[in-house]
Amino acid sequence: MQIIRPLTICLLSGTLLAVACSEGVKKDEKPVDVQEMTKNQPETHGAELKESDVVVSNPLNTEWVSAGKGIYEMKCQSCHRLTGEKLVGPGWKDVTKRRKPVWIMNMITNVDMMLEKDPDAQKLLEQCMVRMPNQNLAKEDARKVLEFMRNNDGEK
Amino acid sequence: MKFFSHKTLLATLVLAGASLQMLGCKPKGSQAAISGDAALKTYVAPGKYDEFYDFVSGGFSGQMSVYGLPSGRLLRVIPVFSVDPEKGYGYSEESKAMLSTSNGFIPWDDLHHIALSETNGLHDGRWVFANANNTPRIARVDLKTFRTVEIIEIPNSAGNHSSPFITENSEYVVAGTRFSIPLGDNTDVPISSYKQNFKGTVSFINIDKNSGEMNLAFQILTPGVNFDLARAGKGKSHGWVFFSCYNSEKANTLLEVNASQKDKDFIMAVNWKKAEEYLKAGKGVKKTVKYTHNQYDEKKHSATSTTMNEVLVLDPKDCPDMVYFMPCPKSPHGCDTDPTGEYIVGSGKLAATIPVFSFTKIQKAIADKNFDGTYDDIPVLKYDAVLHGEVQKPGLGPLHTEFDDQGNAYTSFFVSSEIVKWNIKDLKVLDRVPTYYSIGHLSVPGGPTRKPWGKYVIAYNKITKDRYLPTGPELSQSAQLYDISGDKMKLLLDFPTIGEPHYGEAIPAELVMKNSQKIYKIEENAHPAAAKGDNYTRVERKGNEVHVYMTAIRSHFTPDNIEGVKLGETVYFHVTNLEQDWDIPHGFAIKGANNAELLIMPGETQTLKWVPEKAGVFPFYCTDFCSALHQEMQGYIRVSAPGSNVPIIYGTGTIKAAADYKATDGKTK
Numbered sequence: 001m002q003i004i005r006p007l008t009i010c011l012l013s014g015t016l017l018a019v020a021c022s023e024g025v026k027k028d029e030k031p032v033d034v035q036e037m038t039k040n041q042p043e044t045h046g047a048e049l050k051e052s053d054v055v056v057s058n059p060l061n062t063e064w065v066s067a068g069k070g071i072y073e074m075k076c077q078s079c080h081r082l083t084g085e086k087l088v089g090p091g092w093k094d095v096t097k098r099r100k101p102v103w104i105m106n107m108i109t110n111v112d113m114m115l116e117k118d119p120d121a122q123k124l125l126e127q128c129m130v131r132m133p134n135q136n137l138a139k140e141d142a143r144k145v146l147e148f149m150r151n152n153d154g155e156k
Numbered sequence: 157m158k159f160f161s162h163k164t165l166l167a168t169l170v171l172a173g174a175s176l177q178m179l180g181c182k183p184k185g186s187q188a189a190i191s192g193d194a195a196l197k198t199y200v201a202p203g204k205y206d207e208f209y210d211f212v213s214g215g216f217s218g219q220m221s222v223y224g225l226p227s228g229r230l231l232r233v234i235p236v237f238s239v240d241p242e243k244g245y246g247y248s249e250e251s252k253a254m255l256s257t258s259n260g261f262i263p264w265d266d267l268h269h270i271a272l273s274e275t276n277g278l279h280d281g282r283w284v285f286a287n288a289n290n291t292p293r294i295a296r297v298d299l300k301t302f303r304t305v306e307i308i309e310i311p312n313s314a315g316n317h318s319s320p321f322i323t324e325n326s327e328y329v330v331a332g333t334r335f336s337i338p339l340g341d342n343t344d345v346p347i348s349s350y351k352q353n354f355k356g357t358v359s360f361i362n363i364d365k366n367s368g369e370m371n372l373a374f375q376i377l378t379p380g381v382n383f384d385l386a387r388a389g390k391g392k393s394h395g396w397v398f399f400s401c402y403n404s405e406k407a408n409t410l411l412e413v414n415a416s417q418k419d420k421d422f423i424m425a426v427n428w429k430k431a432e433e434y435l436k437a438g439k440g441v442k443k444t445v446k447y448t449h450n451q452y453d454e455k456k457h458s459a460t461s462t463t464m465n466e467v468l469v470l471d472p473k474d475c476p477d478m479v480y481f482m483p484c485p486k487s488p489h490g491c492d493t494d495p496t497g498e499y500i501v502g503s504g505k506l507a508a509t510i511p512v513f514s515f516t517k518i519q520k521a522i523a524d525k526n527f528d529g530t531y532d533d534i535p536v537l538k539y540d541a542v543l544h545g546e547v548q549k550p551g552l553g554p555l556h557t558e559f560d561d562q563g564n565a566y567t568s569f570f571v572s573s574e575i576v577k578w579n580i581k582d583l584k585v586l587d588r589v590p591t592y593y594s595i596g597h598l599s600v601p602g603g604p605t606r607k608p609w610g611k612y613v614i615a616y617n618k619i620t621k622d623r624y625l626p627t628g629p630e631l632s633q634s635a636q637l638y639d640i641s642g643d644k645m646k647l648l649l650d651f652p653t654i655g656e657p658h659y660g661e662a663i664p665a666e667l668v669m670k671n672s673q674k675i676y677k678i679e680e681n682a683h684p685a686a687a688k689g690d691n692y693t694r695v696e697r698k699g700n701e702v703h704v705y706m707t708a709i710r711s712h713f714t715p716d717n718i719e720g721v722k723l724g725e726t727v728y729f730h731v732t733n734l735e736q737d738w739d740i741p742h743g744f745a746i747k748g749a750n751n752a753e754l755l756i757m758p759g760e761t762q763t764l765k766w767v768p769e770k771a772g773v774f775p776f777y778c779t780d781f782c783s784a785l786h787q788e789m790q791g792y793i794r795v796s797a798p799g800s801n802v803p804i805i806y807g808t809g810t811i812k813a814a815a816d817y818k819a820t821d822g823k824t825k
Contacts (some may be wrong), residue, residue: 073689073691074678074688074689074734075678075689075736076691077690077691078689078690078709078712078734079709087809088709088712129783129784130710130711130784131710131783131815132782132784133709133710133735133736133737134736134737134738135734135735136675136736137736137738
C-alpha cells in the first residue's frame with residue numbers, strides 16, 4: 001500500500017507523473033512540512049488485497065449473505081442488477097464465476113488502483129464509461145457483499 | 157462654506173498632513189516595493205498545498221472565505237449569514253432554519269470578524285466563529301466539514317461589532333453591542349433621551365468543550381457607549397476581556413464630530429471570573445428577551461431553530477470589582493493583548509500615539525484604588541497608573557495590532573496606509589511598510605495566540621484603486637501578504653478577496669486538514685426523508701403535497717420519470733446522494749423553480765421545495781459535473797391540471813405505479 005498511495009494521489013490530483021510524487025521534498029525550518037502532506041493524504045480506500053487475504057468456503061455464511069444484501073441495496077443497487085442485465089455497471093449474475101474473489105474485493109475496496117493497473121477493470125471502464133465509485137466499504141463489508149454475490153450465483 | 161470652525165480647520169490640517177504622509181510613503185511604482193524573490197516565496201506548485209489556511213471575513217457578502225497562504229488562492233467560500241444559491245444554503249428546506257431570527261428569516265448580513273477556537277491559548281483547528289454585525293448573531297463553523305453548524309442571536313444588542321473574540325480555552329466568545337439602545341419593555345422613546353434611556357451590553361457566549369455548542373451564559377449591562385473591538389486576556393491576564401469603546405460623550409447624532417470631543421475614551425476591562433462568581437451568588441437578573449438559537453445536525457442533515465426567552469444580566473452596580481474603565485486616547489478601535497498577556501495595546505483611531513497598558517499595573521491600580529473618578533458609577537483607572545508606555549509618532553490612524561514570536565508588534569494605520577513594526581518592551585518603531593491602500597485589520601498567523609507563528613503579516617485593505625484591472629466603479633476587495641521573517645517587512649503578494657475582508661485568522665494547514673471530513677457516511681444518514689438505496693425511492697401524496705424520495709448516483713436519478721402531480725400541489729424533492737466518494741456532490745435543479753439548486757454532498761439528503769406554476773412537463777438535471785455521462789443525468793416530472801385523473805407513476809428505466817412496486821418487491825417502502 002505504501003507504493004500504491006502516491007500513485008492514487010497522483011491520479012486524484014490529475015498528475016500522471018509518479019516521479020513528481022516520489023521525489024524528496026526539501027524540509028524547511030518549520031516544524032510542519034505541508035508539502036510533505038500532499039503525499040500523506042489519508043487514503044480513502046483500503047489496502048490492496050492479495051489472493052491469500054480472501055478466503056471463501058462453503059457452506060455460505062448466511063449472516064454475511066443477509067448483511068451483504070443490505071449493503072447492496074444501499075450502495076450498489078443503483079447501478080448493478082442481480083440479473084445479467086447491464087445498467088450503469090455490469091449485472092451481477094455469474095460475476096463470481098467470471099472473476100476471482102480477490103479481484104471482486106479489490107474492485108470494491110480499491111477501485112482507483114484497479115482502474116489504474118488492472119486490464120480487466122480498464123476494459124470495463126471502456127464499456128461503461130463511468131468510473132465505478134468508491135463506495136467506502138470496509139474490507140469486512142466487501143467480504144459480505146462477496147458472500148451475497150456467491151449466493152446470488154447459486155452457491156450454497 | 158462661509159467660515160471654518162476651529163474643529164473643521166483642525167480636521168482639514170490633519171487630513172492634509174495625512175495625504176502628505178501618504179505621498180511620502182508611496183513608492184514611485186508598485187514594483188519598487190517588491191523584492192526579487194517574492195514570486196518564489198508565494199509560489200505553490202500545482203498539486204502542492206499551501207502552508208496556512210487563512211479564514212477571512214467576507215464583510216457585506218455575509219460569508220467567510222478561505223484562502224491558502226502564501227499563494228493567496230481562494231479555496232472555499234463558506235456561506236454563513238447570507239443565502240448562497242451555489243450551495244443551496246438558505247434555499248434547501250434543511251438549511252432555511254439557519255437564517256431564522258427573532259425577526260423572521262433574514263437572507264443577508266455583514267460578517268466582520270473571525271475567531272479560531274483555542275486550547276491553552278493556541279489555535280486548535282476545531283471551529284471558527286464569526287459575527288453578524290447587522291442583526292446581532294454569532295456563527296460557528298465546524299472545520300471538519302467547513303460548514304456553518306450553529307448560529308445564535310444576541311438579544312439586547314445592535315450592531316454586533318465587538319465580536320466574536322475568544323478566551324484562551326474557548327470558554328467564551330464575547331459580543332459587545334456597537335450601538336447602545338433603549339432596553340427593556342418600552343423602547344419607544346425619543347432618540348434625544350439617549351443619555352437617560354440608552355444602554356450598552358456585552359455578552360458572554362459559553363462554548364461547550366466537547367460539542368462546541370454555544371449558550372448565551374450572561375450579559376453585562378454597561379453605560380451607553382459604543383463597543384468597537386475586544387480581546388481576551390491570556391496567560392497572566394486569563395480571566396479578563398478588554399473591550400474598546402468610543403462615544404463616551406454619549407452622542408446620538410453626528411457622531412463623526414460629536415463622539416470625538418473628549419481627549420480620551422475607554423477600554424473596558426471585564427473580569428469574567430468575577431462575573432462567574434456573581435452568577436453563582438445569584439446576582440444575575442433574569443430578563444425576558446427573544447432570540448433564536450439555530451443548530452445544524454450533521455446526521456439528520458437538517459437545521460432546527462429554537463426560540464429562547466430569557467437572559468441573565470449582571471449590573472456592575474450590584475457587582476463591584478467586575479468592570480473597570482481605562483482611559484484610552486481618542487476613539488480606540490483595536491485593544492489587543494500580546495502573547496504574554498501582560499500588554500494591552502490600544503489604538504485610538506484619531507490618536508497620534510499608541511498607548512500600551514500593563515496588566516500588572518492594572519492589577520496594582522485596582523488594588524490601590526488608584527482611580528480617576530467614575531463613569532456611570534464604574535471606576536475609571538488612572539491613565540498614568542496603568543500605562544506601560546506610548547509608542548510615539550507611529551503613524552496616523554492606528555487601528556489594530558498583532559504580534560510575532562519575537563516580541564514585536566505590527567500595527568495597521570488606516571490614514572497613513574501602512575503597517576508599522578515596533579518592539580513591545582521598549583516601544584521603539586523598527587520598520588514601516590506601505591499598504592495599498594488604507595489597511596483596516598491585519599493578521600499574523602497565530603497572532604492573537606500565546607505562540608504566534610510569525611512568518612507573515614496579512615493586510616486587509618479598505619480601498620483597492622489601481623491594484624487590479626479595472627472592473628467598473630467597484631473593484632475587487634483586496635488583501636496583501638508581507639514577509640516578516642527578516643528585520644524588514646517585505647511585500648510579497650496582492651490577492652483579491654470577497655466582500656470586505658475586515659479581519660482574518662491564519663492557522664497552519666496541518667492543524668485543520670488532518671480532521672477534514674471527506675464524505676457523510678450513508679449508514680449514519682438519519683434524515684427522516686433519506687432514501688438509503690433505490691428500494692426506498694418513492695413518490696407519495698400527502699394532502700396537498702407530493703413528496704419525491706429520490707436517489708442520485710453517477711449518473712442518474714431514481715426516479716427520473718414522475719407523473720401524477722397536479723397543479724396547485726407543492727412538490728418536495730428529497731434527494732439522497734448515494735455516493736461515498738470524496739468530492740462527488742450531485743446537484744439538482746428543476747426548470748422554473750423560483751428557488752435555487754440543491755448541492756448534495758456524498759451521503760447527504762437535501763430537499764428542494766417546488767411549486768409548479770402551470771401544467772406541463774418539466775425537466776430536472778444534475779448541475780455538478782459528475783462523470784462522462786453527467787449530461788445524461790436528467791429526468792422529467794409531469795404536472796397535470798387540477799381535476800385530471802393522471803395516476804402517480806414513477807421510476808428509472810421501468811416506470812410503474814406505486815402499488816406495483818409494492819406488489820413486485822413484497823414490501824412497503
